[in-house]
Amino acid sequence: MTHWSLPWSASCLCGRVKMRVSAPPLMSAACHCAGCQKLTSGPYSLSLMLPAQGFAVLEGETVLGGEHRPESRHHYCAHCKSWLYTTGDMMPGMVNFRPTMLDDASWVVPFVDMMVAEKLPGVASGASRAYPGWPPPEDYGALMEAYAKEGARPH
């Protein structure tokens, strides 16, 4: 159940932005939507959904990029433009943190694949559950409960 080995340190590619995660994630996901493919230049984005009080930018300057919409504010390092995390009106009190920024991301496995209707051929994220679109709101309770029990932990 526990053993999250918090807090976790994280930084962008250039190291100017330093972040800290101090609360367990509520869910982890891979999003295969066409937007995330463009944002990441890769086949999907990875998210750890964190309670906002469990996430902090300790130093460095961040800027908005990506969609520039109130629903989804994409935060980047001002210098190297690494995509660090997402906040938005859609998820008040939450931060979608990109776990590839962690000093040690070697344990990260997404729990749920989202938007697999737009997934590129030949791509497998390692997630054990999949949704063609976004998971319906009524599924989140059960998903978070399962993730709290079975979700991948730091080594």
Ligand SMILES: [Zn+2]
């Ligand atoms: Zn940077």
Ligand SMILES: [Zn+2]
């Ligand atoms: Zn996406």
